[in-house]
Amino acid sequence: xxxxxxxxxxxxxxxxxxxxxxxxxxxxxxxxxxxxxxxxxxxxxxxxxxxxxxxxxxxxxxxxxxxxxxxxxxxxxxxxxxxxxxxxxxxxxxxxxxxxxxxxxxxxxxxxxxxxxxxxxxxxxxxxxxxxxxxxxxxxxxxxxxxxxxxxxxxxxxxxxxxxxxxxxxxxxxxxxxxxxxxxxxxxxxxxxxxxxxxxxxxxxxxxxxxxxxxxxxxxxxxxxxxxxxxxxxxxxxxxxxxxxxxxxxxxxxxxxxxxxxxxxxxxxxxxxxxxxxxxxxxxxxxxxxxxxxxxxxxxxxxxxxxxxxxxxxxxxxxxxxxxxxxxxxxxxxxxxxxxxxxxxxxxxxxxxxxxxxxxxx
Ligand SMILES: Nc1ncnc2c1ncn2[C@@H]1O[C@H](COP(=O)(O)OP(=O)(O)O)[C@@H](O)[C@H]1O
Ligand SMILES: [Mg+2]
Numbered sequence: 001x002x003x004x005x006x007x008x009x010x011x012x013x014x015x016x017x018x019x020x021x022x023x024x025x026x027x028x029x030x031x032x033x034x035x036x037x038x039x040x041x042x043x044x045x046x047x048x049x050x051x052x053x054x055x056x057x058x059x060x061x062x063x064x065x066x067x068x069x070x071x072x073x074x075x076x077x078x079x080x081x082x083x084x085x086x087x088x089x090x091x092x093x094x095x096x097x098x099x100x101x102x103x104x105x106x107x108x109x110x111x112x113x114x115x116x117x118x119x120x121x122x123x124x125x126x127x128x129x130x131x132x133x134x135x136x137x138x139x140x141x142x143x144x145x146x147x148x149x150x151x152x153x154x155x156x157x158x159x160x161x162x163x164x165x166x167x168x169x170x171x172x173x174x175x176x177x178x179x180x181x182x183x184x185x186x187x188x189x190x191x192x193x194x195x196x197x198x199x200x201x202x203x204x205x206x207x208x209x210x211x212x213x214x215x216x217x218x219x220x221x222x223x224x225x226x227x228x229x230x231x232x233x234x235x236x237x238x239x240x241x242x243x244x245x246x247x248x249x250x251x252x253x254x255x256x257x258x259x260x261x262x263x264x265x266x267x268x269x270x271x272x273x274x275x276x277x278x279x280x281x282x283x284x285x286x287x288x289x290x291x292x293x294x295x296x297x298x299x300x301x302x303x304x305x306x307x308x309x310x311x312x313x314x315x316x317x318x319x320x321x322x323x324x325x326x327x328x329x330x331x332x333x334x335x336x337x338x339x340x341x342x343x344x345x346x347x348x349x350x351x352x353x354x355x356x357x358x359x360x361x362x
Contacts, residue, residue, distance in 0.1 A: 014072075015064040023057030071101040078108040087116040132190075135304050139182060139318070143175040150175075178316065185320040188248075189303065192327040199242035199331045203355040206283075207235040209243065210269055213250040217258065225263040228254065233271040238355040239281065245328045246352070250285075252321040253348045257287035259315040260346075265289055279357035280334075284349040292340040300338065301326040325350075 030049035038045065074093055081088060090109045095102050150172040158164050191197035214228050221228050239246075257267035265288040274280035292300060292307060299305045304319040306312040312319060329336045329350055340346035 010069075012061075012065050012069060012072075014068070015061045018064045019057040019061035022060045023053045026056045027053035068101055071095065071105050074105050075101075075108055078105070078112055082108075082112050082115055085115075085119060087112055132303070136186060139304060140179070142313075143178040143182075146175045147172050147179075178313070178318075181316060182318050182320075185318045185324065189320055189324055189327065192324065192331065197245075197331075199245055199328075201240050201242055203238045203240055204243050204246075205235070206237050206239050206271060206281075206352070207233065209247060210250060210271075213247060213254060214269070217251065217254055220255070221258050221267070224258050224261060226258045226261045226265050226267060228258070228267045228269070230269045231271070237271070237281070239352040240355045240358050241332060241352060242328075245331070249325050249328050249350065250283075252325050253285040256321060256348075257285055257289065257346075259317065260311075261287050261289035265345075274351060277351070279353055280351045281354060282349050282351055284347055286345065286347045288345040291342040291344050291346055292338070293342050294340075297338060297340060301336075 027049050030052050031045060034040070034045040034049055035042070040048075074090075078090065090112070093105060093109060095105065150168045154165060154168050154172075158168055188197075210230055214230055217228065254267060254269070261267065267288075268284075268286045270282075270284040270286065272282050272284070274282050296305075296307050300307070301322045303323045306317065306319045309319075325348075326336060332352075334351045334353070336348065336350040338346065338348050
């Protein structure tokens with residue numbers, strides 16, 4: 001064992017106790033033997049036996065000390081470090097004596113690693129929680145203060161002014177709606193992040209669910225003068241997914257395609273066989289919109305990240321849509337990729353697994 005941990009020599013009560021017992025036993029045995037085998041006086045025998053026993057005791061002390069001092073030092077250091085929440089790499093502790101002490105040292109190193117990992121995990125959760133609460137309060141502030149302002153203005157006389165009272169009430173309503181979207185998305189994301197929302201997989205016809213989502217978004221698309229088109233694919237194609245979650249993914253992606261588009265633009269949904277994995281299909285949501293600069297591309301799935309905050313807010317965005325999409329994809333064990341070119345458009349594509357590749361359920 002590497003002696004890094006035992007700094008200098010120290011007095012070992014354990015070795016002292018072993019040496020003490022050995023000295024006493026040796027003294028008795030030697031005295032008995034001397035008395036039996038030699039003709040010397042009792043006093044001489046006593047002095048001889050005690051001296052020999054003392055020498056044996058000292059030798060035993062040092063041997064015992066050598067055997068365990070390094071490893072006891074290591075144990076002391078490891079446990080002290082754990083108490084102080086200090087973690088080191090104990091890779092230099094290699095011993096091949098294979099006794100109880102070795103076992104204890106190895107167990108302590110293992111315990112130190114476990115505690116370290118657990119503390120890191122808890123710190124991560126704690127940081128995440130702090131950040132999340134900070135983000136939420138920030139997001140809630142804007143609509144709440146706006147509502148407060150409009151209601152105050154109404155109470156201060158605008159209520160009686162038939163020219164502006166409806167305008168202020170409509171603005172108040174828009175902000176209340178914002179709070180509702182935000183709460184809905186926050187509940188969804190917190191359920192996804194805590195793992196409370198388990199995906200319940202079932203076989204569904206993909207064509208059916210896509211048509212359904214497109215139909216429900218048609219009104220929004222028309223309002224923005226954007227055309228949605230689903231490219232023809234096998235209507236019997238079934239995928240094994242959580243119906244509500246995949247619906248949510250499609251809504252979030254298609255809605256973004258509409259919101260971040262230009263008047264007269266298009267959103268196209270394409271379903272194709274995955275080029276490399278026979279059990280998968282690729283679903284593509286492609287738009288001819290404003291696109292995303294490459295520096296922002298990796299950040300769009302972060303919570304509350306928005307390239308243009310005011311545009312997103314104006315269109316009722318919360319900055320949580322893509323974050324929800326990413327979580328759902330992860331829960332399904334599928335991949336999402338984003339390609340985009342500013343002023344040209346974006347392609348969001350994700351994989352899904354075909355039902356026929358799942359074992360038949362009895
Ligand atoms: N299809 C798209 N085209 C251009 N930008 C997009 C597109 N989809 C998302 N983004 C950008 O990514 C940001 C995050 O998207 P999302 O999480 O859905 O939030 P939200 O739509 O509520 O703002 C958007 O604010 C927008 O800046
Ligand atoms: Mg969105």
